[in-house]
Amino acid sequence: xxxxxxxxxSMDGFIATPEGGVEWLDDVDPVDGDMGWSDFIGGIDALVxxxxxxxxxxxxxxxxxxxxVVVMSSTLKDVPAELADxxxxxTVEISDLGPNDxxxxxxxxxxxxxxxxxxQLISSFMNEGLIERLTITTIPxxxxxGIPLFSNVNDLTWFDHVSAERFSNGLVSNIYTARx
Amino acid sequence: xxxxxxxxxSMDGFIATPEGGVEWLDDVDPVDGDMGWSDFIGGIDALVxxxxxxxxxxxxxxxxxxxxVVVMSSTLKDVPAELADxxxxxTVEISDLGPNDxxxxxxxxxxxxxxxxxxQLISSFMNEGLIERLTITTIPxxxxxGIPLFSNVNDLTWFDHVSAERFSNGLVSNIYTARx
Numbered sequence: 045x046x047x048x049x050x051x052x053x054s055m056d057g058f059i060a061t062p063e064g065g066v067e068w069l070d071d072v073d074p075v076d077g078d079m080g081w082s083d084f085i086g087g088i089d090a091l092v093x094x095x096x097x098x099x100x101x102x103x104x105x106x107x108x109x110x111x112x113v114v115v116m117s118s119t120l121k122d123v124p125a126e127l128a129d130x131x132x133x134x135t136v137e138i139s140d141l142g143p144n145d146x147x148x149x150x151x152x153x154x155x156x157x158x159x160x161x162x163x164q165l166i167s168s169f170m171n172e173g174l175i176e177r178l179t180i181t182t183i184p185x186x187x188x189x190g191i192p193l194f195s196n197v198n199d200l201t202w203f204d205h206v207s208a209e210r211f212s213n214g215l216v217s218n219i220y221t222a223r224x
Numbered sequence: 225x226x227x228x229x230x231x232x233x234s235m236d237g238f239i240a241t242p243e244g245g246v247e248w249l250d251d252v253d254p255v256d257g258d259m260g261w262s263d264f265i266g267g268i269d270a271l272v273x274x275x276x277x278x279x280x281x282x283x284x285x286x287x288x289x290x291x292x293v294v295v296m297s298s299t300l301k302d303v304p305a306e307l308a309d310x311x312x313x314x315t316v317e318i319s320d321l322g323p324n325d326x327x328x329x330x331x332x333x334x335x336x337x338x339x340x341x342x343x344q345l346i347s348s349f350m351n352e353g354l355i356e357r358l359t360i361t362t363i364p365x366x367x368x369x370g371i372p373l374f375s376n377v378n379d380l381t382w383f384d385h386v387s388a389e390r391f392s393n394g395l396v397s398n399i400y401t402a403r404x
Contacts (some may be wrong), residue, residue: 055360055383055400056374057237068380170366180235184385184400188348188377194236197368198247203235205394206365214385216398220235220364 045151047092047158047169048177050084051193052215058190059163064100072183073213080209080217084179089155090114092146097162110134112155116146116165143172167196173222178203181217225331227272227338229346229358230264231373232395238370243282253362253393260389261395269335270294272326277342288328290314292327292335296326296345323352347376353402358383361397 053059062065065106070168082102088111093101101108107124107127111134115123118140122128139146150158160169163192169175180193232249233239240246260330268291273281275297281288287307291314298320301309307316319326330338338350349355360373383400390396 048292056372058375078379103345144265153227182398184383186374186377186381188374190381192236196235196367197366198290198297200368201366202365205390208388208396210385210388216385216388216396218362218396 045147045156045158046176047147047160047174048084048088049160049166049175049180050081051161051166051179052181052183054185054187054194056186056188057192058187060191060192061187061193062098064191068185068187071185074204075211075213077211079181079211080179081214083109085159087157088159089157090150091146091159091163092116092150092162094162094165095120096164099125107134107136113137113157114139114146114150116143118143124139127190128179143169143174147174156199163191164195164220165194167180167194169202170194171196176222178220179217180220181215184214225327225336226356227308227327227340227349227354228264228268229360230261230353231338231341231346231359232361233361233373234365234367234370236366236368236370237372237374239373240371241345241367242369242371244276244371248365248367249363251365252395255391255393255395257391259361259391259395260359265291265305265339267336267337268339270330271341272296272345274345275300276344276353287314287316291339292329293317294319294326296321296323303369317341323349323354325327325386327354343373350374350381351378356402358400359397360400361395364394377378 062108086176090112098115113136115138117138123136160166202223204223206219208218270292272294278295295315295318297318302320303316340346353396384403386399389396
């Protein structure tokens with residue numbers, strides 16, 4: 045079982061504006077390649093997100109994910125009709141399980157490599173000691189305010205730094221693994 | 225005139241614990257060299273800090289700086305007696321000027337390369353458009369809470385990323401310059 049993070053963050057540690065906006069990411073200079081995205085997503089069995097992220101994605105007007113998605117929510121019951129009949133490789137489902145139970149449940153289905161997305165969810169999985177690897181790409185911008193990547197982490201936690209890669213557009217991608 | 229920053233930050237963007245503690249930095253693994261510090265400080269004419277940082281340094285029991293220090297404060301009047309008679313290369317003085325006036329005043333004395341230290345001071349100098357270069361070294365630790373590096377920045381601000389250097393202890397130093 046491996047829970048992983050792949051996320052972009054501002055220099056001041058925010059993943060979105062206070063209202064959840066990510067339009068500032070549109071001002072990132074273009075770059076050859078996808079900055080590690082396809083390598084990362086190719087090793088993922090399912091993406092796990094919270095209700096807030098899910099509702100944000102629904103506003104896009106299209107479904108952007110080509111992997112199965114599990115939305116963690118105790119209030120949502122059914123996925124919207126337009127997402128109910130997707131191909132097996134990119135289903136969408138809702139779960140009211142907590143982090144540990146969900147990870148165990150998905151492992152029984154052979155989904156061992158999970159992509160954990162969204163600030164609150166990342167923090168709650170970290171608090172359960174479940175996050176094994178983080179790829180954090182820093183955008184050279186200070187937002188001044190926003191939704192923090194790490195919002196509710198309980199304990200000081202050291203990681204091992206694996207690698208730093210600078211891309212030609214000035215973004216830097218750092219990979220960290222849990223320190224055992 | 226150039227106002228520069230050289231600072232260590234946690235993965236969640238904090239420069240100290242909520243109480244101002246930096247003892248977590250003691251757990252950084254040792255490394256050959258000084259991670260750019262002597263190169264940086266060799267190009268500095270004076271260090272500018274706020275009253276909070278100054279009072280923290282006073283608790284160290286020794287004066288750690290070998291460059292002139294200017295403490296920005298509207299309430300402090302005189303430096304403590306033990307700092308009043310230091311060599312010309314590392315004097316300590318107090319100024320009640322604001323960022324722009326202080327920079328102009330120090331430039332008249334030939335102090336053009338200023339090291340701006342402390343979260344609040346860095347933000348207030350940024351808000352005046354005075355910060356030209358930042359060296360930010362990320363420590364592979366999530367603190368969970370603390371004093372943010374960027375605390376009161378008013379506007380979304382893009383920087384140019386100059387370089388990323390990974391040290392053998394897993395720290396990564398990124399240099400940014402103001403985008404003109």
